[in-house]
Amino acid sequence: MTDDFTPGAGELLADDRHLTLAELVDASGVRVELIVEMVSHDILRPHGRGAPDWRFPAPALARVRRVVRLRQDLELNWPGVCLALELLDELHDLRRRHRALLRRLG
Amino acid sequence: MQYKDYYQVLGVARDADGDAIKRAYRKLARKYHPDVSEEADAEERFKEVQEAYEVLKDPEKREAYDRLGANWRAGEDFTPPPDWEPEFSFHGGGFRNAADFSDFFASIFGGAPGGGARGGRGAHGGGFQMRGEDRQVRVQIRLEDAYAGATRSFSFVSPEIDPRGEVRQQQRNINVTIPKGVVEGQRIRLAGQGGPGFGGGPAGDLFLEVEFEAHAIYHVDGRDIHLDLPLAPWEAALGAKVKVPTLGGQVELNIPPNTQAGRKLRLGGRGLPGKVPGDQYVTIRIVTPPAHDDSQREFYRRMAEVMPYDPRANLKA
Numbered sequence: 001m002t003d004d005f006t007p008g009a010g011e012l013l014a015d016d017r018h019l020t021l022a023e024l025v026d027a028s029g030v031r032v033e034l035i036v037e038m039v040s041h042d043i044l045r046p047h048g049r050g051a052p053d054w055r056f057p058a059p060a061l062a063r064v065r066r067v068v069r070l071r072q073d074l075e076l077n078w079p080g081v082c083l084a085l086e087l088l089d090e091l092h093d094l095r096r097r098h099r100a101l102l103r104r105l106g
Numbered sequence: 107m108q109y110k111d112y113y114q115v116l117g118v119a120r121d122a123d124g125d126a127i128k129r130a131y132r133k134l135a136r137k138y139h140p141d142v143s144e145e146a147d148a149e150e151r152f153k154e155v156q157e158a159y160e161v162l163k164d165p166e167k168r169e170a171y172d173r174l175g176a177n178w179r180a181g182e183d184f185t186p187p188p189d190w191e192p193e194f195s196f197h198g199g200g201f202r203n204a205a206d207f208s209d210f211f212a213s214i215f216g217g218a219p220g221g222g223a224r225g226g227r228g229a230h231g232g233g234f235q236m237r238g239e240d241r242q243v244r245v246q247i248r249l250e251d252a253y254a255g256a257t258r259s260f261s262f263v264s265p266e267i268d269p270r271g272e273v274r275q276q277q278r279n280i281n282v283t284i285p286k287g288v289v290e291g292q293r294i295r296l297a298g299q300g301g302p303g304f305g306g307g308p309a310g311d312l313f314l315e316v317e318f319e320a321h322a323i324y325h326v327d328g329r330d331i332h333l334d335l336p337l338a339p340w341e342a343a344l345g346a347k348v349k350v351p352t353l354g355g356q357v358e359l360n361i362p363p364n365t366q367a368g369r370k371l372r373l374g375g376r377g378l379p380g381k382v383p384g385d386q387y388v389t390i391r392i393v394t395p396p397a398h399d400d401s402q403r404e405f406y407r408r409m410a411e412v413m414p415y416d417p418r419a420n421l422k423a
Contacts, residue, residue, distance in 0.1 A: 010282045010283055010285075010294040010295065010296050010314065011294065011295045011296075011297070012285045012288060012292060012293075012294050012295075013292060013293045013294070013295055013313075014285075014287075014288070014292055016380070016381045027297075029237050029308075059292070059293065061295065062293050062295070062313055065240050065311075066141055069139075069140075069141060070139075070141065073135055073139055073152075073156070074132070074135055074136065074139065075132070088141060088142065091142075092291075093291075095144070096290065096291060096317065099317065100290070100317075100318075100320075100325075100326075103319070103320035104320055104325060106320065
């Protein structure tokens, strides 16, 4: 059995699209306090001076969800989450480059 | 429904203490966490591990599970004892991902309306809702589609809970609009297309991570496109105007006289589109025409006489 999604349902999480704090809370389903905490730990880097002006690049949404999973599933504290994110970003980037190189080698 | 051996899942003895169970869980969670592992069945394995830990870390649930006896084998057909009454309530805290726990779990500990753990004997506590989990899928697209935008269909395998409450790998097809200018590593979010919600909660999202298929002539770095351009020696020496392919069609490139192999020429703004569009970089390769007959070999000999040249001058000590 397969199911089909209609075309056009996707939304690109690109750096040049931005979300307000309220939009990020709404889309991620996490409490506003948690988002504020992520900003204070430099996990999220919104543009704008204070919370009312914050504009988050769209990829922040996937990052918020990842932070929630890491905290719950691996019982990580904030420094642990920050370290895991940095290492995962690096791992991800290296895996991507590695796959691209393998594809080029054919 | 199949019996689940939670001790076997965590790889601990039946008399393991709380610390040993926690250690085993943490080790397996790191190994199979969907954010870390690339193994195809990581998500499913991780859920099994979570379910086992949910039971074994909680003395009351563990005691109830142990009451079923030690003679069951994993995968054996299981029905709860006739007088079995789940005595556990669902509360928001600490019961994460219950939506994805097995029917076996629901039959022992109760569940909420729906399928699988959601299909058990009804949530006590009432009104408990949880958002379904997000799913991540990597998709490969053609470079041309990233340049111009396109609608493409992708197939992937996703764990789904069947009417019997068993997790099955189900093929799903999705049609997705590829936005113009998407680059590798970016994600496309399909809201509500992830795992189902719990107790009437909303479904999670599906995130497609974009990768490019290998291309016959280009390779990509961010928004920049790289191309190797072969030139004949006389084109490189005398200069030439040559037609160069770009994603947006052919353009004419001026090759300056005395261009050496390895030189890079930039075609500004001819990379992937974006707020700041990428460039196309053309790396010169000089291809030597093979000498097939005497007159051609003579021509090369004449060249050596007329223009003596040591290409290895800088290798000399």
